[in-house]
Every structure is written in structure tokens, then in C-alpha cells.
Amino acid sequence: MAAPSLSVAALQMPPGHEDLALNRRMLEEAITQAVKAGAQLVALPELALMPYFCAAPAGKYRHWAESVQGESSVWCAELAQRLGCAILLPLYEHDSQNDCYHNTVIGFDRQGKKLCNGALARKLHLPVNDYPPPGFDEAAHFTPGNELQTFEIEGWRCAVLICYDRRFPECWRALRQAGVELVIVPVAGSGGDDAAFFLGELRTHAKENGLIVLCANKVGDEWLDGMVTDNYGESCVINADGTILAHRSREQGPGVVNATLDYQQLDQIRKQLRYFDDRRSDLFGPVSHRWVR
Template identity: 30%
Template structure:
């Protein structure tokens, strides 16, 4: 079994992004099974207008139909890092991660919980996802042939309690599709991902956006795959492309057996007892 992270430079136009993705998916290795992750904003990466133009109701629309078809025709598990989905009765959208199995069936979805409302010392300056998106309110861990997948998106990475909750629900592979800014990525991307891998003893699959996206927005790239010991298995610092690393279930089990931190954790239990 192998893990694949695809790095791209998406823009505000879905047809152009679709063409990029088609070329990148042609580079997949012939071996199966494959767990393939696309970055955050894989379908459309732009402002509010672009998101609204290409947003679809969850479970319906040509963009989601194409992701489903790719998964089925390529025989892969495909994790679409995020795309905008509509919320019935609201002018806000969800930033939604979609998981398709190798039959093209949607196996799960996750609405981004933590929204990126921050100021960054770059050409874009102020980011306010909450102007366009509403936060999700549910975690998602799903079974797959590769193990239990715990879903998250980008800014979620800064909230370790989310990943501890995923681990408590049985997560073995943490999915972290992202579009980290160049400034924040250079400072924090690798150490945050390594911390999540080490403290939860999980594989981490982190596909990222890279490059200039207009409006002063630059993303860091450095898509990577970490093992449950926090060791770097593969990384793509720049450009578009993909990285591949093997999934070793025996290594995961051995690390958790030799250092059973999940069984040793007492603070959560103490808080629960005193609640």
C-alpha cells in the first residue's frame, strides 16, 4: 500500500485546475492500492466570487461527479483536500474535504472546523475565511483499506485537541490537505506536522498548494508524508508534482506497542472525572 500527496498551483478557474489535475493524476504509479490526496482548494483557489461560482451542493454537481469518476477509473482512494459546498438556506459555504473510494463512491466528507481569520505579513495581508465560509461542527474518522483516516484541513493543524480527538476515535492516518501561506509555512509547517504525527503516533499525509495565486497570496508548498515516529518519508518543496511513500502497518503497530502513549494519557481522564 502506498500514500500519495499531489502538490499543485490552483487558481480561481475550475476548468484550468481540472486540466492541471488531469496531468498530475497521469503521473500516478501503476501499483494499487493507492491513497491519493489533493491539497486544500483543489477545485478552486480564489476569492469569494470564485468560490461561489464553482460551489456545489454536497453530493451533487459536475465537479464532484468528475472526482468520483477519476477515483473509479483510476482505481484509487481519492481525498479531495477541499472544495466549496453550498449550505441550504445560507449565503455562506462550507470548505469541504471529500473522500471517494476506488469504486467512485463518496465514503466520507468533512467540513473545515477552524476558519483562517488572521493577519499575515505577506502581500495579501488579511485573511478572513469566515466572510465566505461557515465552520463545520463534526469530526470525521473513516475506515479504509489503508487504516482509519482522520480528516482535517489546513488551519486545523494549529489545534492539537482536534487531532487527539481523531486519535481517540481510532485514527491511524491524519489527512492534512493545506494551502499554508509562504510566511506561516516557512515558520511552522514542518514542526506542526511532526508534532501531530509524534504525539498521536499516526502517519501524516499533507498535500499542499505551492506558488503565486494572485492578489499577493503565496503558498509554501512542501507537501510531505510523515511516519508515526515523525520521520520524513517524502517531500516536494516546490512546483507541481506528487510524492509517494509506503504505508507500513507493522511499523505503526510496533511504535504504538513499544510506547503506548494513548493508554498512558491521564489528563483527559482526570478532567472528565472532575467535570
Template identity: 30%
Template sequence: MLTQSPNPDSLTLGLLQMTSSIDPDENRAALDAGVRDLARRGAQFVMTPEMTGLLDGNKERLRSHARTEEADETVALARRLASELGLWILLGSQAVVVDDAPDSLLANRSFLVGPDGTVRARYDKIHLFDVDLPSGERYRESNSYRPGKDAVVADTPWGRLGLAICYDVRFPHLFRTLAQAGARMIAVPAAFTKVTGEAHWHTLLRARAIETGCFIVAPAQTGRHKDGRTTFGHSVVIAPWGDVLADGGEERGGLLVEVDLSLVDTARARIPALQHDRAYTLVEV
């Protein structure tokens, strides 16, 4: 079992880049192997992409595999791995059945799991990707998911972690809320399309890091998936000054990154923008 660093400013992060399919068993095998590999390499905290356990645009097939959080085998696997390996794990997201969703809609939910195997925090994706892309691709997440309502920050040995998922990155006010609530890192697990990823992925993530003075940690899906979509990959860790510390490219596998969280205080001292909000009135002329 790994032990946590006594230094809250020093963290070895592992990002797992995946090509999740429509087969949950296949995805769990990849999750198990990937987390174990990153643990062997020294990761203290492993983060996985959006839709780790099942990536499927077919609503009926997706619903047939979805379970409640308590019955979900991918969530259970993440909890077992965290406990066995002594790791923190962010299961980037999983489609789960929830009681408060109308018309059989699901939640797209992140799970933060502590090294004792308990779920320390949950976050349901707030902003749903309903778009028609110039490439002809059409996405309607609201057909399968209900939006979350709560912004979430959680305590870890390295300070507070803010939670976001994929399309949330286009809404900077959410990230500002998380930073002003004390987040030093913000996780953005994603399944970004190749078209939008090539155009905006790095720019958006760097902007969110600079605006908030946070580390942005974004584990991603990559490649051609069995439901027909293609995702961008390029899992990244971005420092508070906007520097890209590591980029996973387009290949599947694990990315290991050493993070110095004291850079959060350094960046915020240089540009204390989080303290400079002012009330204003919109005047339309």
C-alpha cells in the same frame, strides 16, 4: 484498473501538489493529469490539497463558482477518476454550497472517494483561519465559510483515516480525538501561507504525528496564486515516530510514498500516550 493491496499494512500513497487558480476548468485539468500520472506510477490512494478546484480569496467570485456537492464538477471528476482508475481519492477540499449556512456562506469540504466512485466520507473544516499576519496579509475565512461541527474518521482497506484541513493542525485535541477513534492515518490537505509555513508547517505536522502515533499525510498548495496569495508547498508524509518520509518541496507535481502502517502499532507500543489521559481540574491562583 489497479487492485488494492491484500496487505493492510502496505500502501503506496500519491500526493498531488498544486497551484490552484481562480479558474475551475484550469484546476480540473491539473487534477485529471496529476491523478492519472500518480496512478500510472502505482499509487493506490491519491490525496490532493485544500481548495483543489478553486482557490480564490475574493468572496463574490468564489461564490459565483460554487455549486452544491451534487452539481460540483470537480467532485464529479474525482468520482470518475476513482472509478476509472480503481483508486481511493481524497479530494482535499472544495468550496460547496450548503443549505445550513447563513448569509450565503459555503462549506470548505473534504471528500473521501472509494474506488467504485462513491463518496465514502465528508468533512467540513472546523477551525477557520481568521488572522492578521506580521507580513501584512489578512485572512478572514469566516467571511466566506461556515465552520464544520463534526470530527470524522472513515474506514479504508488500510485502516481508519482521520480527516482534517489546514488550520485544523493547530488544534491538537482534534487529532487526539481522531487517533483515539482508531485513525492510523490523518490527512491534512492544506493551503498554508508561505509566512506561516516557513515558521511552523513541519513542526506542527511532526508534533501531531508524534502525539497521536499516526501517519500524517499533508498534500499542499504551492507557489504564487492568481488571487495574489503565496502558499508554502512542501507536501509531506510523516511517520508516527516523527520521521519525514517525503517532502515535495516547492514544485508542482506528484509525490509517491511507500507507507508501512505497521509502524503505527510500533510507535504506540513504545509510547502508549493515547491510553494515559487523566481527568483534571484547572486551579487558578
């Protein structure tokens, strides 16, 4: 049974460094701050442990990759247990068994136990964008995942959509069909045009599907190989009716975005906004959620 309320936090982090140990220390300080403010679940931006590197030649930064049981996993498990909060950690994963690399999220509960004993999500859709130059090519760096795991935090049914996966309405509908209540969206969001639509897109997905959204992004100019990634922030918590519960803009810089979720309110919203129940699946068929575990 879900707890009546759940306190969540998204960390809007500053640009990452090539010194991964420094990034980890910065994350630990921010997570500690979020927990002191009452967070029971903390979400981090996509590839939070390093700069976004997908404009670089394929393979250049593979020395940053690690397994889901690696050093960062051990660090995060110990931190979750010490602070008594659940943490979702984005990871550049090396799957040595299949000799491939993934854009991944793993997670730990407040006892430091790994959620689902492995990856909660491996990014399903890998964007390629060559304009404006130099662009980026995630397909050159990662192998796409083929499934998502659902998991519980204090009885709330959760799932993760990594950055570009949020663009696809089928993902949201499949998660709702699988019984999900809270969707965590770690992003590496950059570019002025995208920023203008970012919140509206998330609010629409939340309202159309009766899902709560917890989204974390970096903020500020991140430099790597002489190129800059303009992270626009906009980390947020969005209720199931599309209402913004908490938000942090680019101008506000790094910080903790926190809110308390109300389970009774979620139930009321779903009863009031009947989009999911009223859809004519007899006309267009159900969205498959066989890939959601």
C-alpha cells in the same frame, strides 16, 4: 482488517487559475501520474479546484461553489473508478438546504463510491488574519463545520483535518481516541514564517498521537485580484513516530509526494511510543470525541 500496506500520494500542485476547468484538467493529469506510480489513495491541497480567494470581499466568488453532488463530485467519482484509486477532493461547498457555504473535503473509494455519502470534513476553525494587509477572512466566506467523519481506505481508519484545524491539539487527540490511524491534511499554506514551523508542527502531532500524516499543499505564487498568495509547498508523508517518509520543498516545485505505509510498523511504533496510553486522563479528563463520527 487493514491491508498490510497502503500506498499514498499527496499532490503538490502549482498555483490555481480562475479557469476551474483548467484546474480540473491539471488535477486529473497529476492524479493519473500518482496512480501510475502505485498510489491507492491520493490527497489534494485545500480548495484545489480554484485559487485561494479568502482575501476577496465576502461572496465575490460564490459562483465557484457547488454541492457535494455537483459537477466536480461526478468528475471525481468517474476518475476514481477509472483509475482504481481512492481520491479525497477539497470543495468549495454550497449547502443549499441550509443556505450556507463550507470549506469541505469529499472522497471516493477505488470503485468511485462516495465515502460516507457526503462531506468527510467541513473546516472546523476559520482563521482571520489582517496582518500583513490585506490579510484574509475565512469566517466571511464559510460557515464552520461541527463534526468529522472517519472512513476506511483498504481497512485503514482515516480522517481529514483541513489546514487550520491542524493547529489544535484536541483535534489530533480526538481522532486517535476515535481509532484513526491516518490523518489527511489538505492545506493552502503560505507565508515564510509559517513555512519554517510547518513540518515540525506536523511531526510533533504525529509522534505525540501515534498517527500517520498525509499532507498536500500548493507551491508557488498564486495571483487573484492583483494579490499574491505565496504557497510554500512542503507536502509530506510523516510516520507515526514523526519520521518524514516523503517530502517536497518549495524549491522542488510541483510534483507527487508518495510513500508506502506499513501497518505492522504502525503497530510497533504505538507499542514503543506510549504517549497515548500513558496520559493521565484521571488528572485532566479525556478529550471529547463525540463530534467524530
